Amino acid sequence: MITNNYYTADNHGPFELYDLGDFPLEEGGAIHGCQLAYATHGTLNAAKDNAILVTTWYSGTSGIMADVYIGQGRALDPDKYFIIVVNQIGNGLSSSPHNTPAPAGMARFPRVRIGDDVRAQHRLLTEKFGIEELALVMGGSMGAQQTYEWAVRYPDMVRRAAPIAGTARNTDHDFLYTATLNQAITSDPAWNGGWYQASGDVGQGLRHQARLWAVMGWSTEFYQQEFWRNLGFHSAEDFVTNFLEGYFLPMDPNNLLCMAWKWQHGDVSRHTGGDLSAALGRIKAKTFVMPIDEDMFFPPRDCEAEQALIPGSELRVINSVCGHLALFGPDPGFGEQVDRHLGELLATP
Amino acid sequence: MITNNYYTADNHGPFELYDLGDFPLEEGGAIHGCQLAYATHGTLNAAKDNAILVTTWYSGTSGIMADVYIGQGRALDPDKYFIIVVNQIGNGLSSSPHNTPAPAGMARFPRVRIGDDVRAQHRLLTEKFGIEELALVMGGSMGAQQTYEWAVRYPDMVRRAAPIAGTARNTDHDFLYTATLNQAITSDPAWNGGWYQASGDVGQGLRHQARLWAVMGWSTEFYQQEFWRNLGFHSAEDFVTNFLEGYFLPMDPNNLLCMAWKWQHGDVSRHTGGDLSAALGRIKAKTFVMPIDEDMFFPPRDCEAEQALIPGSELRVINSVCGHLALFGPDPGFGEQVDRHLGELLATP
Structure with a gap:
């Protein structure tokens, strides 16, 4: 356990804690308390x-989900819905x-x-709020993985699902990308x-990871259009250093490694002996599969192949030169498209 | 200077050496002998x-160009042409x-x-062979950079040019990718x-570089289709370890860093005060610009933007799920397409 002032309500907005007690894990062992x-x-x-x-993505928290x-x-x-953002x-x-x-903790975290x-x-x-049905589960990237898992694991509880820029079963390419992180x-x-001794000791490794996101997180067109100017930066290098x-x-670093392993091994077909079609066939939620057209590691075609296996689902491709990290909200057009699709989805009986 | 048995005719086929004497460099200094x-x-x-x-690409030599x-x-x-493959x-x-x-040498190489x-x-x-005109200059990736440089620097000497999967002015995105290498x-x-002390000492770094190529060098579809099976491998991991x-x-490692710096700073507009349009406008060669559709860091749209600035040029997009590293020749369809385009180009008066 080490002190890290980044993970506080000051940076991520107010949050509550729910105590699960000893929580047994699929890979064995448990998280105690x-x-x-x-x-x-x-x-x-x-x-x-x-x-x-x-749900939340790799490195994301409830704060950015509320903001974006x-x-x-x-x-x-929030005037219509009771929205619960749960940190992974x-x-x-x-x-x-x-x-x-x-x-x-640290290297011994399971x-x-x-x-x-x-x-x-x-x-x-269920325990805290007595909720037996969800009007919608939504999330981006690893949040999409959780969304798919919800729809497959608890099909009767999820009425609608919106996995954005993520897959139900992680791909080999994506696994390799995460391995470089x-x-x-x-x-x-x-x-x-x-x-x-302190997270910041591993600064070089964290900076190197940031630079991999610079290459894969956005798109070639993001840099050709110098989209970073819209975010207040003065060069690509300025953007990579001061933003990423x-x-x-x-x-x-151990937190990131914990999430990355989870990301790499995301696979709803674990419920059906490796049969992805059978797993996705279980879904009863009305599902909008929402890839981002310029995403370099969750390309629309990978998402479309899964969408085709989900009964009654629709493919809703979002356009943004920001690629995967459009999820962060730098492109106003992204939020508009997400709202339009989610609005339609929520209006579906 | 260190011994490295990889860089021999045994591995790369026979080659000759031409002694340029003291060769002054654009960045200052010289390579002596x-x-x-x-x-x-x-x-x-x-x-x-x-x-x-x-010409040759990053890490490539005259051997693979002959093979592929x-x-x-x-x-x-070679029955029709006198083909000179020059190692960068x-x-x-x-x-x-x-x-x-x-x-x-080593870290002091200029x-x-x-x-x-x-x-x-x-x-x-010119000195060794008395050649005053080239029927064609062609190369892939960094070889494309050299091809563009030839056509801009010596416009009267290059009758035809075929830059494959590369750009005349390196992009910001590409610069960032190379920086991760x-x-x-x-x-x-x-x-x-x-x-x-020995190249192999830096094995971890070289393996890490290989894994970045695994992500960016091919395409997401290469892995979805498990194209590596065609190359005799049994899993994506098997392919990444035993091939890349x-x-x-x-x-x-220093050789790779030398080439990478060159790659990052490739820019024909250095001849025209940064005006890319003016630089490419100098080209007299009949030019086929040949990007690969699945290339993750020299995408066709970046190449097309440059092609539009070259008088009388044509865009010839090559299709291969192998992406950038289709250049290596793993996809038979790639070679067929290259031959068809180059054949047409060479038939142009």
């Missing part, structure tokens, strides 16, 4: 049928390598799967097998 | 008008960090530009600022 951090927006109605679950996706007049409108295990707000006391997150979220929703951290001698390195530098 | 390694195929005719120059692009019945037919400076056969004696290569090649062709090497403690790591592991 597992805490799930979540934030809510709006009010649960008496029928308890206006609940929306929002939730608001009055938006599709995710390992993201630094929920139980994570950095905030778990010795002997179990391996966590997407299925563990979804079971933990299910406990929170890990490699950036673990090749930093200061990482020391996960036993650094600045973003990753305060994070905890 | 600069050697240019080249291989020829076919016979120069009496009119000396059947010469084709083939040259042969009887191919567009580059830094590639390990021509003067390079690893084979330059102290005090100038910075080399694409323009230096092209001036060196010009000296070889460098980062893989320089973050290996064994690199030691360029002063390792195996490919880079014997190479010299």
Whole structure:
């Protein structure tokens, strides 16, 4: 357990903690005293049928989901819905390598799967709020993985699903990309097998990871159009240093590695002995599969192949030269498209 | 200067050396006793008008160019043409960090530009062979950079040009990608600022670089289709280890860094004060611009924007799920398309 002031309400907005007690994991072992951090927006109605679950991506927290996706007049409108944003295990707000006391934290934090997150979220929703039905589950990237897992694992509980820029079963290419993110951290001698003194000691590894996101996170067209000018930067290098390195530098390396392993091994077909078609065929939610056209590692064609296996689903491709990291909201057109699709989806009976 | 048995005729086929003496460089300084390694195929005719120059890419040598692009019945037919394949400076056969004696080798090897290569090649062709006109200049990736540099620098000497999967002015995105390749090497403690004892000492860095190529060098569809099966591998991981790591592991890290700097700074608009349109407007060669549709870092749209600035040029997009590394020849359809386009180009008066 190490001190890291990045993972606080000051940076990520207010959140509550739900204590799951000893939480057993799919890979074996357990997180002892597992805490799930979540934030809510709006009010649960008496029928308890206006609940929306929002999940988080690699490195993301409930804060950015509220900033980019939730608001009055938006599709995710807290005046209409009770919106619960749950931080994934390992993201630094929920139980994570950095905030778990010795002997179990840091490099000894156990391996966590997407299925563990979804079971933990299910406990929170049912035990804490008595929610038996979700009007919508939505999330981007690893949040899409959790969305798919929800729709496959609890088909009767999820009425609508919107996986954005993510897949139900991770691809080989995506696995290799994520491995390079890990490699950036673990090749930093200061990482020391996960036993650094302070997160910032592994600054070189975190900066290197940021630079991999510079290449794969946006798109070639993002740089050709110098889209970074819209974000207030003066050169590509200025953008990479002051936006991307600045973003990753305060994070905890073991937290990122925990999430990355989960990302790499995301696969709903674990429920059906490896049969992806059978797994996705279980989904009862009305599902909009929403890839981003310029995404370099979750390309629309990969998402479309999965969408074709989901009964009654629709493919809604979002256009943005920001590529995968359009998820962060730098492109106003992205938010408009997401709202339009989610609005339509929520209007579906 | 260090021993590295990879850079030998055993591995790369026979080659000759041309001694340029002290060769001054655009960035200042010189390579003392600069050697240019080249291989020829076919016979120069009496009119000396059947010469084709083939350039090399990052990590490539004259050997692979002969294997993949040259042969009887191919567009580059040694029965018809005198084909000179020149190894770029830094590639390990021509003067390079690893084979330059102290005090100038290894980390002290000077910075080399694409323009230096092209001036060196010009000296070889004119001084050694008396060639005043080239029927064709062709090359892929960094070889395309040299091809563009030839057509802009010596417009009266180049009758036809075929830059494949490369750009005339390197893009910001491409610069960032190449920086991650460098980062893989320089973050290996064994690199030691360029002063390792043996190339293999930096094995971790070279393996990490190989894994970046695994992500960017092919395409997402290459992995979805498990194209690696066609190459005799049994899983994506098997392919990445035994093909890509195996490919880079014997190479010299300083050689790769030398070529990478050159790649990053390739820019024909240096001839025209930064005006790319003016630079490309100088080209008199009949030019086929040949991007690969699935290329993740030289996407067709970037190449098309340059092609539009070249008088009388044509865009010939090559289709291959192998992406950029289709250049290596793993996809038979790639070679067929290249031959068809080059055949048409060579038939142009």
